[in-house]
Amino acid sequence: MPADSIRRKDIASHLLAQLEDRPGIARNAYVATSAVHRWAMKRGLVEDNPATKIAAPKPKARDRVLSHDEIRLLWHATDDLGAYGRIFRLLLPRRSPQRIVTTRSVPISLVSSLRG
Numbered sequence: 001m002p003a004d005s006i007r008r009k010d011i012a013s014h015l016l017a018q019l020e021d022r023p024g025i026a027r028n029a030y031v032a033t034s035a036v037h038r039w040a041m042k043r044g045l046v047e048d049n050p051a052t053k054i055a056a057p058k059p060k061a062r063d064r065v066l067s068h069d070e071i072r073l074l075w076h077a078t079d080d081l082g083a084y085g086r087i088f089r090l091l092l093p094r095r096s097p098q099r100i101v102t103t104r105s106v107p108i109s110l111v112s113s114l115r116g
Contacts, residue, residue, distance in 0.1 A: 003040050006033075008050040019057055026057040066092075 001010075011033055018026035034051035041049055066074070074092060078085035 003037065004046045006037075006050060008053045011051055012054055015054070015057055023057060023060045027059050030054070030056050 015026045015030055037046060037049035037051055040046040071092060075089060078088050
């Protein structure tokens with residue numbers, strides 16, 4: 001389908017089909033569609049961006065968090081990954097996007113290894 005023939009109703013129907021079961025995919029599709037149309041507008045390939053006339057899908061909060069056993073398995077699995085493993089472990093304790101990792105939530109052994 002040529003980009004200049006995509007209309008707001010095409011995007012909306014595609015997003016609605018994904019939104020119920022796969023809200024993350026619907027949001028990613030919206031972001032990608034909007035980005036492609038912005039790129040095409042800058043180059044004069046299309047006249048407008050139909051995605052801007054649609055509200056971006058909101059991602060659903062996840063119901064599941066890793067259990068302590070799963071965290072422990074991932075912690076040990078990243079032992080041999082060097083700096084990448086240390087960074088991964090720093091991000092691992094997050095239970096929600098708003099939580100800030102503090103030194104109290106990070107084991108002393110990891111803090112010591114990051115200091116060098």
